[in-house]
Amino acid sequence: MENVQNLDDVVVVLVRARNPNNIGAVARAMHDFGFRHLRVVNDYAVPFETARSAVDASAVLDGAKTFAGVAEAVADCTLVVGTTAVGERALQHPVYALADAGERIGREMAGQGRVALLFGSEKTGLSNDELSHCHWLLTIPMQEHEGVRHPSMNLGQAVAVCLYELVRGVEFRGDAGSDAATAGEVERLTALFAEMLEETGYTKRHPANCDEAQIRRLVVRMGLKADDVPVWMGVLRQVLWKVRGRGEGAE
Structure with a gap:
């Protein structure tokens, strides 16, 4: 080392x-x-x-x-x-x-x-x-x-x-900045993902696919970078905004 x-x-x-x-x-x-x-x-x-x-x-x-x-x-x-x-x-x-x-x-x-x-x-x-x-x-x-x-x-x-x-x-090197998403960011994205599934009615139609642990595993497997997280958060928030009726008539 x-x-x-x-x-x-x-x-x-x-x-x-x-x-x-x-x-x-x-x-x-x-x-x-x-x-x-x-x-x-x-x-x-x-x-x-x-x-x-x-x-x-x-x-x-x-x-x-x-x-x-x-x-x-x-x-x-x-x-x-x-x-x-x-x-x-x-x-x-x-x-x-x-x-x-x-x-x-x-x-x-x-x-x-x-x-x-x-x-x-x-x-x-x-x-x-x-x-x-x-x-x-x-x-x-x-x-x-x-x-x-x-x-x-x-x-x-x-x-x-x-x-x-x-x-x-193992040689651990600290010569570059971190660009992988932290577990905290993954957890916040998991919560928003679950909220989106609930609001769209997916959880009612496919309850077997909506266990919190399953959703978290799905997000973890995405292998997100730190820069990816705000993009995905924005996408999911836009879906929620649309589903809740606030985006009617918007392009």
């Missing part, structure tokens, strides 16, 4: 992590590999003071931020990558093995803003709604064992392995 300051382009987001020791292990791994931005999504206060496994990582824990939802936690990120053990789940995203994912992050994020790595709860991983915020997923290849349906790592171990892969094989 030529420029350690570019590690600030990476944030680790823990979604519904409940074990303070696991959170501490994550903070320690982040400290050891030079990452410092930890975000926790939970519906209750996380007892950071009990994360005893965070040896020498107090700065990471002190700087950790808590959020009520994934959308808020990744709002300033231009690339959101989820983690999964795959198993038998029907996934609606491209999935890359960790080594390939590390190279892909390097290519997509060179001078392109901030990347969020999402890790789900220790027991259930990321939900479909949480996954809908992701552009694509990564998985850590593991040895299959007889009698174990879905092998998976401890949360702290998984974070450590992923961060090591980034440090080992």
Whole structure:
């Protein structure tokens, strides 16, 4: 890694992590590999003071931020990558093995803003709604064992392995401005898209296609640039204006 300051382009987001020791292990791994931005999504206060496994990582824990939802936690990120053990789940995203994912992050994020790595709860991983915020997923290849349906790592171990892969094989460069849409912009466009579908009556005719997570995945797959967002927002607002009867007689 030529420029350690570019590690600030990476944030680790823990979604519904409940074990303070696991959170501490994550903070320690982040400290050891030079990452410092930890975000926790939970519906209750996380007892950071009990994360005893965070040896020498107090700065990471002190700087950790808590959020009520994934959308808020990744709002300033231009690339959101989820983690999964795959198993038998029907996934609606491209999935890359960790080594390939590390190279892909390097290519997509060179001078392109901030990347969020999402890790789900220790027991259930990321939900479909949480996954809908992701552009694509990564998985850590593991040895299959007889009698174990879905092998998976401890949360702290998984974070450590992923961060090591980034440090080992990815060069983050900060020599260009960001031109990819942030997750916050994607979320605002998703909300406007949903509003347009409701106003045009599409949601009544095709309710199976209008789940919020489905709409978000559709917008994410568009791969929008920052300059695209105001154009699409303007188009959708014009549709709403017309549908609501304010554009009658307009050319």
